[in-house]
Amino acid sequence: MSIEVRNLVKSFGSFTALDGVDLKVADGELLALLGPSGSGKTTLLRIIAGLDWPDAGEVLIDGEDALARGARERHVGFVFQHYALFRHMTVFENVAFGLRVQPRALRKSEAAIRVRVRELLNLVQLDWLSDRYPSQLSGGQRQRIALARALAIAPKLLLLDEPFGALDAKVRKELRQWLRSLHHEISVTSIFVTHDQEEALEVANRVVVMDKGGIEQVGTPGEVYDSPATAFVHGFIGESIELPVVVRDGQIRLGDRSLGSAVDGTPAGESRLFVRRHDLQIGPAGSGVLEGKVARVRSFGPVHRAEVALSGGETIEVDTSREGELRPGEVVGLNPRRFRIFARN
Template identity: 80%
Template sequence: MTIELRKIVKKFGDFVALDRVDLRVGDGELVALLGPSGSGKTTLLRIIAGLDWPDAGEVLFDGENALARGASERQVGFVFQHYALFRHMTVFENVAFGLRVQPRAIRKDEAAIRARVRELLDLVQLGWLSGRYPSQLSGGQRQRIALARALAIQPRILLLDEPFGALDAKVRKELRQWLRSLHSEINVTSIFVTHDQEEALEVANRVVVMDKGRIEQVGTPGEVYDYPASAFVHGFIGESIVLAVEVGGGLVQLGGKPLNIAANGAAAGAAKLFVRRHDMQIGPAGSGALEGAVRRVRSFGPIQRAEVALCGGEGKTLIEIDAPRDRELQPGEIVGLQPRRYRIFAARD
């Protein structure tokens, strides 16, 4: 099923939660809504589900007006962050619940319900826990049961609100990989909300980056990471070095000193230079556009993370750089720094 949102507006008093949002999700896509708290992600998800209503705009499912239908008529499965499992029901009955409360005209008989539940428990690899209660499960197991329950009614759309937010890092990583594999099997149009950039980039076909009720950028994980459309996207996704610079006459200056980098068409005036930590090349003193003194070095695996105090300007700006361990950096060493890839955005962006 395709989902199309047109000029969606939602306000809570004077607060604008969604500001004329346009988005199209293709049939069978797995899309992540990514952004900080308060960016409008969950509000948008709830409007799609029919749990909330926009003040203006259209929601279309396969070209038809979804706002004319209530939540129970939209064939949407919803998975919440905190599972929302029924504590007094076994795993089996939790998954069966949606099937048992369907209108009589479409409700399956008991044998078909039990077969469907067994099929779903096998799908999420938890059939052996069917007789247990939620309190007897781990967090990761509860989340998989919540997903099986959402899938029981054979939804045409699957919505997940911070599905792994309550889990520890190791379990989150395992479930992200599992969800990606599961989605390729079930092929249901799916949207999940997250503020975890790694989660969005690892799981989704496309990422929708949101801030202050607006969509900043839509693209594949590679596009939003390598070609951020705004200063916000560059700063929010990945770890970036950000330097306040001045652009003029085709030159980029830091603290009044010209840097040996191209302005790349950036408008004249105050600007911000963004460089990924791993895109700042380290060499001997005098070899780069910037120079600094190594303050501290931490090594883990094949990477060393160096804290460097930039020379020049008023005071010293501290930045962190990720570098391979082919040459071990030493505290007190003066190094040259040259951005391999970078973006320049106007300071107002």
């Protein structure tokens, strides 16, 4: 199933949740809507699902007007952040629910329903829990059951709203890998909402980065990480450091020091330099365009993360694999190895 959204607008009172959004989702794609709270990603998902309606714009499913259909007619499976499982029903009955409430003309026989539920419980690797109730399951197990229930009606489109947001970090990581493998197996067009950049980059085929009701960039995980289109994308993804620079006479200047020649297209005047913290090279005092004093060092395996108080007063964090731990109080020089420059708004 393919999805196309054209010039979608949605407001709640004076708040504009979506401001002229255009988006295409290919058949069989696993797409992430990534952004901070209030960026419009859940509103967009709910409109595609038929749970909300836009003030203006179009939603096309396989080239046909989806706004003329209700949620049930769109063949959508929806997975909520907090599972929405029926507490009084067993796991088996929760998964079977969607099949049993289908119109009589579409409803399977009881025997066929039981076969389908068993297939789905095997698919999510929880067939051994079929007689238990939701209160007897872990958070990760509940989310897998919620997904099995959404898949029971054989949806053409699977929508997930912060599916792992209520889970602890270890379980989230396990379920990310599981969801990607599952999607490869079932190959249903899927869109999931998240504010977790690592989750989006690890799971999705493509990532839609949203902010303030608009789309900042659409691309593969590698594209949005390595070639951010806007200052917002660079600052939101990858824990960037932002520094004020001036581009003048073809040179990029940080304070009274030059970072080198500006490339074509670099905005002149006051600008912002964005650099990932692992792209700041640490050297001895006097060796960099920046200088600061190491305030604190934390170790994560082979990587050291240093808090460096710059001479201008700002404190930044820098990742380094430099042999030998940096010492608090040590003065170091810093050089950006790879960076992007965006005009100051």
